[in-house]
Amino acid sequence: xVQLQESGPGLVKPSETxxxxxxxxxxxxxxxxxxxxxxxxxxxxxxxxxxxxHNGRTFYNPSLKSRVTISIDTSRSQFSLGLSSVTAADTxxxxxxxxxxxxxxxxxxxxxxxxVTVSS
Amino acid sequence: xxxxxxxxxxxxxPGQSVTISCTxxxxxxxxxxxxxxxxxxxxxxxxxxxxxxxxxxxxxxDRFSGSKSGNTASLTIxxxxxxxxxxxxxxxxxxxNSVLFGGGTKLTVL
Numbered sequence: 456x457v458q459l460q461e462s463g464p465g466l467v468k469p470s471e472t473x474x475x476x477x478x479x480x481x482x483x484x485x486x487x488x489x490x491x492x493x494x495x496x497x498x499x500x501x502x503x504x505x506x507x508x509h510n511g512r513t514f515y516n517p518s519l520k521s522r523v524t525i526s527i528d529t530s531r532s533q534f535s536l537g538l539s540s541v542t543a544a545d546t547x548x549x550x551x552x553x554x555x556x557x558x559x560x561x562x563x564x565x566x567x568x569x570x571v572t573v574s575s
Numbered sequence: 576x577x578x579x580x581x582x583x584x585x586x587x588x589p590g591q592s593v594t595i596s597c598t599x600x601x602x603x604x605x606x607x608x609x610x611x612x613x614x615x616x617x618x619x620x621x622x623x624x625x626x627x628x629x630x631x632x633x634x635x636x637d638r639f640s641g642s643k644s645g646n647t648a649s650l651t652i653x654x655x656x657x658x659x660x661x662x663x664x665x666x667x668x669x670x671x672n673s674v675l676f677g678g679g680t681k682l683t684v685l
Contacts, residue, residue: 491674493621500578501613501621501664503674514672518576550620560668561611561626568620 457482459551459566467545467573473538477551477566484532485509489554491562492525492536494547502547506554507534541573579604579665579677586683592653595680597665598646603675605646609668612641612650615679616661624663625650652682660684 463475477490484490491506505515505525513525524537538545548570552562580598587593597604597612604610610628613621623632625641628648638653648667652659665677 493676500678501666501676503666503676506674516576516673517671555626558609559611559626560609560674561623561666562613562621563623563626563632565620565622 457553457564459553459564461549461551461566461569463549463569463571465570465572467541467571468575469542469573470540473536473541473545473571473573475536475549475551475569475571476533477535478531478533479553480532482553484527484534485529487556489556490527490534491552491554493550493552493562493565495550495568496544496547504536504538504549543573545571546573547571576669576671576673576675579667579675581663581665581677581680583678584681584683586685587652587655588685589655589657591655592651593655593682595650595652595663595665595682597648597650597667597677599648599667599675600646602671603667603669604643604648606670607668608643610641610643610648611666612639612648613664613666614659614661615664621664655684657684 492504527534548568550568551566553564555561612625615621629641
């Protein structure tokens, strides 16, 4: 059974860098799937952040690209998100997910989500 | 990138059918058959209902169906049940090699 679990600080100060990790279990992170991050700001809709393949190939949300880094560690079966220069607008529940293959760009498995609050 | 346009809310009675629309442009919904729909009850992670415009993952009831015409995709839920009450989101692949979500629609089962 595919399971994803986000981890990281729940509170980040403005202007600092948000760092989250997603641990994947029950499935090989090196299989033919992409792995991504999506966030859900309070009272707003979902926002896609970025996606990565096991060979390190990445795609980013154009509106966040200058601040986002996504990376993958296949030996630890995990992938990570970095978001720099955060502001209150980056407060959200952050989800990691498995992206369906075959060029479909849909997420069929999701982590439970982790709330990150940006505040001093 | 602006979010895809969804109605903020829809409602229906048990047993009825409702349709939620998702309007984009030729750079996303209209240009690719890569529209997805998700269902998100309060306090839970989204669950994939439809991918590739009209395909259901294993375990999703056939009461949920997807379609597309031009720049607008639609999710139809037939035989409404009380447990269908949730937020619904569409998403689409875009010409920028990214994913764009809709603003979400709250479904109320009366």
